[in-house]
Amino acid sequence: MYEATVSAPVNIACIKYWGKRDTKLILPTNSSLSVTLDQDHLRSTTTSRVDESFEKGDRLWLNGKEETVKEDGRLGVCIKELRNWRKIEEDKNSSLPKLSQWPLRIASYNNFPTAAGLASSASGLAALVASLAKLYELPQSPSELSLIARQGSGSACRSLFGGYVAWREGSKEDGSDSLAEQVASREDWPEMRALICVVSDLKKGTSSTSGMQRTVETSTLLKERLNIVPGRMEEISKTIKSKDFENFAKITMKDSNSFHSVCLDTSPPIFYLNDVSKSIIQVIEELNRSSGEIIAAYTFDAGPNAVIYSLEKNIGKVLGVINKFFPQAEESKDPFKTKSEDLPE
Ligand code: 2P0
Numbered sequence: 360m361y362e363a364t365v366s367a368p369v370n371i372a373c374i375k376y377w378g379k380r381d382t383k384l385i386l387p388t389n390s391s392l393s394v395t396l397d398q399d400h401l402r403s404t405t406t407s408r409v410d411e412s413f414e415k416g417d418r419l420w421l422n423g424k425e426e427t428v429k430e431d432g433r434l435g436v437c438i439k440e441l442r443n444w445r446k447i448e449e450d451k452n453s454s455l456p457k458l459s460q461w462p463l464r465i466a467s468y469n470n471f472p473t474a475a476g477l478a479s480s481a482s483g484l485a486a487l488v489a490s491l492a493k494l495y496e497l498p499q500s501p502s503e504l505s506l507i508a509r510q511g512s513g514s515a516c517r518s519l520f521g522g523y524v525a526w527r528e529g530s531k532e533d534g535s536d537s538l539a540e541q542v543a544s545r546e547d548w549p550e551m552r553a554l555i556c557v558v559s560d561l562k563k564g565t566s567s568t569s570g571m572q573r574t575v576e577t578s579t580l581l582k583e584r585l586n587i588v589p590g591r592m593e594e595i596s597k598t599i600k601s602k603d604f605e606n607f608a609k610i611t612m613k614d615s616n617s618f619h620s621v622c623l624d625t626s627p628p629i630f631y632l633n634d635v636s637k638s639i640i641q642v643i644e645e646l647n648r649s650s651g652e653i654i655a656a657y658t659f660d661a662g663p664n665a666v667i668y669s670l671e672k673n674i675g676k677v678l679g680v681i682n683k684f685f686p687q688a689e690e691s692k693d694p695f696k697t698k699s700e701d702l703p704e
Contacts, residue, residue: 361458363493366404367485369477370395370517370524371553371666372657373611374591380573384534385513388418388575389588390629391593392525393517394668396553397545403482405467405490420466421483437488437511445495458495465490475663477555478507480567485518505539521545523599525592543599545691550602552674556665558635565629567661572626580624583684604670608647608656611668615658633663635685643667643682646677694704 370393378388417428417438429435445459469479469488486546494497505516509526517524522544529537545551565573574581591610597606622629634639640657647653654673658666669677 360410361456362406362493363407363490364406365486365489365615366402367482367489367518367520368395368397368611369401369471369479369482370514371658371660372514372517373607373656373668374588374614375660376513376526377571377621378581378585378620378628379513379571380575381534382572384522384537385510386515386537387526387528389526389585390526390592391514391517392523392527392542392592393514394523394551395518395521395545397521399470401471401477401482401555403467403469403486405465405483405486406519407487407490407494408464409461409494410462410464410639413464415462417463417465419464422468423466428532431641433511434487437484437507440490440507441488441491441495441497443673444497444499448495448497450650452532453474463491480512481514481518482516484508486582487511488515489519498704500539502538506534509534509539523549523596542596548599548602549670552665552669552671554669554674554677554681556639556667556685558633558639558663558665565661570622570625570629570661573627573629574621577626578621579623581621584621587617588614589683605653608653608668611658612643617658631661631663632659636663636665638684639665639667639681642680644679646680650676679682 361543372391372393374390374392376389376391380388419426419428419434428438430439442459449455449459459550465487467483469483471477485508488504488511492504492521497504501519508519509516514524517526518569520539520541523542524539525542526539527537529535531537561627581601586596590666591614595607595610597603598610617630636659643655644658653678655667655669657667667677667681
């Protein structure tokens with residue numbers, strides 16, 4: 360039996376991906392940029408095995424529960440593409456064992472609750488692709504692998520890299536240039552911190568996949584957003600390279616607000632922010648105003664939970680105001696156990 364285990368972290372976008380121009384290949388309507396979180400407690404770990412003696416058919420377990428692998432589904436497509444790449448290597452070198460012909464057994468675990476509203480599909484699909492690439496000893500680069508991870512879940516392509524990562528929308532119809540690449544490493548700006556505020560661990564009402572398609576079909580504001588994002592991608596990359604937190608923060612907050620505006624402009628409208636999320640926005644805006652400089656940036660994905668970016672030197676101050684305005688019950692200080700009813704209305 361051959362086996363490989365890889366873990367991949369969650370990423371949180373500063374410039375949001377929201378909309379597909381091709382739903383099958385998962386080609387986005389705009390480029391996006393994220394920060395990969397490197398904490399040990401926000402990861403998916405996947406083990407892949409092949410053996411000649413396994414019964415026919417690939418099988419997969421997510422957090423211990425078996426999921427069906429549909430051949431033409433997202434997972435099936437990722438497996439098929441990676442298996443094809445392995446087959447190419449086997450054809451080139453006849454001494455390689457024929458792993459591409461053997462059935463797969465894949466087990467994936469998140470070390471954080473899937474229901475916590477954190478991007479589990481990004482880390483999950485990235486870990487799956489990376490573990491198969493390791494099992495098959497593929498020579499492809501992480502950017503080439505991102506072409507496959509993208510077809511599992513768009514945001515997954517960014518979790519194949521650490522640090523600051525751009526997913527280029529690309530212009531080719533076959534998606535061969537819609538890939539992720541690192542803009543800067545974690546070490547290039549090591550003072551950056553991300554504070555995750557779990558406002559609610561309930562499952563979100565509208566899935567990203569269906570929500571973004573509804574936005575593409577019905578929002579006129581999305582067209583405006585698509586004109587603005589290319590400039591923002593350029594600008595935010597510059598702020599990362601020059602470690603300009605003030606402008607990094609301004610762009611991050613603006614883009615989060617722009618994304619939630621197009622959600623509201625969708626018919627029927629999509630509401631991801633709740634009253635606690637909106638209070639967090641106000642508290643951070645006020646913290647920045649009273650500090651006389653921008654020391655924190657909020658961003659929200661397809662749910663009410665906030666991620667606050669700040670530099671190490673200011674994170675204590677940010678935590679201070681968050682704890683003051685959103686006190687947590689002593690027993691729920693572990694954010695992964697926080698229930699929404701522990702927080703003030
Ligand atoms: C992002 N989100 O850039 C944005 C911000 C949510 C809000 O990527 O349909 O789960 O699997 O490609 O990747 C969520 O979208 O959607 C997402 P699919 P995905 O992080």
